[in-house]
Amino acid sequence: MTFNRLSYVDLAGTASDGIALSDEEAEQLASLDPGEAWNQLARRHQCDHSEMEVRRRVLRNGVTTYHRQCLRCGTGAGAVKKTSLANPWKLSEFDEKAAEQWWETCDRNRKKLQAAQERARTSRDTEWWEWYDGYLETPAWRRRREAVLKRADYRCEGCGINRATQAHHLTYKRAGEEMLFDLVAICDVCHERVHPRTGSQ
Ligand SMILES: [Zn+2]
Numbered sequence: 001m002t003f004n005r006l007s008y009v010d011l012a013g014t015a016s017d018g019i020a021l022s023d024e025e026a027e028q029l030a031s032l033d034p035g036e037a038w039n040q041l042a043r044r045h046q047c048d049h050s051e052m053e054v055r056r057r058v059l060r061n062g063v064t065t066y067h068r069q070c071l072r073c074g075t076g077a078g079a080v081k082k083t084s085l086a087n088p089w090k091l092s093e094f095d096e097k098a099a100e101q102w103w104e105t106c107d108r109n110r111k112k113l114q115a116a117q118e119r120a121r122t123s124r125d126t127e128w129w130e131w132y133d134g135y136l137e138t139p140a141w142r143r144r145r146e147a148v149l150k151r152a153d154y155r156c157e158g159c160g161i162n163r164a165t166q167a168h169h170l171t172y173k174r175a176g177e178e179m180l181f182d183l184v185a186i187c188d189v190c191h192e193r194v195h196p197r198t199g200s201q
């Protein structure tokens with residue numbers, strides 16, 4: 001079974017109004033391959049500091065200095081000489097909290113993505129098992145099952161003693177399109193031993 005997967009989520013449009021992930025964006029990212037999703041989030045958390053502004057910064061000791069600050073992520077850059085500034089008193093104040101807020105937002109985004117990925121995984125699992133239950137009712141499955149039992153001459157390939165009654169999956173990789181060597185003929189007792197939890201085929 002295949003799931004519809006987007007290959008890319010366009011996050012670029014929202015950068016100007018903050019980098020916080022909306023619920024919808026988190027869902028979209030969670031539908032991607034996890035590696036790709038984390039890459040895209042990391043790219044969103046990058047800042048090239050293309051918009052810097054000189055700001056007035058009063059240090060703890062009361063001395064006024066002038067620093068450039070990134071308007072997006074709050075990163076501060078080296079000091080600027082007062083003499084090089086036309087109207088230093090007109091400058092806005094350096095935002096001491098901006099960088100911290102940026103990092104907090106990045107952190108929240110990461111947690112949001114993680115939660116959305118978990119939700120997506122759970123719903124995919126549920127979907128998959130629902131599909132699988134349906135598949136076990138199809139003629140295609142019955143044909144494969146019968147062929148596997150026949151191949152083993154209806155003897156359990158687990159214990160070699162009991163009558164084989166079920167086809168057990170060695171792998172679900174090709175579920176729905178199994179090769180016969182993905183399956184083994186097995187008796188109820190052995191099948192219970194192999195996976196008592198699900199009771200699936
Ligand atoms: Zn920046």
Ligand SMILES: [Zn+2]
Pocket residue numbers: 156157158159160161162186187188189190191
């Ligand atoms: Zn057996």
Ligand SMILES: [Zn+2]
Pocket residue numbers: 167168169191194195200201
């Ligand atoms: Zn099984």
